[in-house]
Amino acid sequence: MQKKSNSRKSGYSGMKYLFFIAFSFLMYSSCNEIDSEIPDVWVGLNLDLGLYNELTVPGNSAYFPNQGFGGVIVYCEIEGSYYAFDAACTNEINPSCRVANDGVVGKCSCCESEFIFIGGSVTKGPAAAPLKQYNTSLNGNILRIYN
Incomplete structure (x- = not known):
């Protein structure tokens, strides 16, 4: 029984890891600064x-x-x-x-x-x-x- 419990924990840890990566990616992409649409004019x-x-x-x-x-x-x-x-x-x-x-x-x-x-x-x-x-x-x- 111990081995099954450990495999569940490692599977659960893997899911947490994937969730963390996906969440981090979403947070990073949503925090990007909104680009201005003001036309580029030489200054x-x-x-x-x-x-x-x-x-x-x-x-x-x-x-x-x-x-x-x-x-x-x-x-x-x-x-x-x-x-x-x-x-x-x-x-x-x-x-x-x-x-x-x-x-x-x-x-x-x-x-x-x-x-x-x-x-x-x-x-x-x-x-x-x-x-x-x-x-x-x-x-x-x-x-x-x-x-």
Whole structure:
């Protein structure tokens, strides 16, 4: 009887193992970030922070039209650390539905979705995808935003 009990346990352990693998795969695939459908538009913006003093203050953001798909919002997290996002709302996918910046948050003028500029995540509203993020690099006083 002991052997049958052990074989049942090993069969049960195998099922638990398969269940764990399947569950892990499902969790991994469901946690993938939702891709933005904002069209890829070339961005190559160089900002002299000596001219844009407000961007040297943590918590401030600035909007730059005629960049990206719907303009670019640059946010200063802490001194020397910046985020840059396309200002087009990921729910509307329309350059005229712009996310208006107000410090660390932005709100869509059309659907009223709200986003936080630390990561671009949706905090409120119908938008499901985060804001389209651009790369940033700081070299001295020049902040470069690019894709």
